[in-house]
Amino acid sequence: MTSTRASETWQARITRDLAAQLRSDAELLGLNGRTEIVKAALELLSRRAAEERMARSMDDFYRDRLPPLPIGVRPAPAAPVTRLPEIDATP
Numbered sequence: 094m095t096s097t098r099a100s101e102t103w104q105a106r107i108t109r110d111l112a113a114q115l116r117s118d119a120e121l122l123g124l125n126g127r128t129e130i131v132k133a134a135l136e137l138l139s140r141r142a143a144e145e146r147m148a149r150s151m152d153d154f155y156r157d158r159l160p161p162l163p164i165g166v167r168p169a170p171a172a173p174v175t176r177l178p179e180i181d182a183t184p
Contacts, residue, residue: 103131 095102107115119130151160162168 103135 115130119125122133124130124133
């Protein structure tokens with residue numbers, strides 16, 4: 094990794110198969126070149142990590158309680174309880 098005051102350069106060695114898949118994905122998404130591909134991937138990684146941090150903080154805050162539903166969202170009706178048929182275990 095190299096660094097300047099404003100940016101850093103990261104590198105990774107990937108398989109030919111992954112590189113081919115990424116080129117195909119980039120074309121589909123309208124990304125041009127490796128730099129745009131890597132930037133998009135790193136942004137997705139960062140967004141996913143932020144989502145995970147938020148989920149963990151919710152778990153820590155609510156612990157064993159269910160978090161409240163957003164305003165305007167009604168709870169789903171309770172699912173009916175069904176009994177499984179009893180199995181005769183005699184040979």
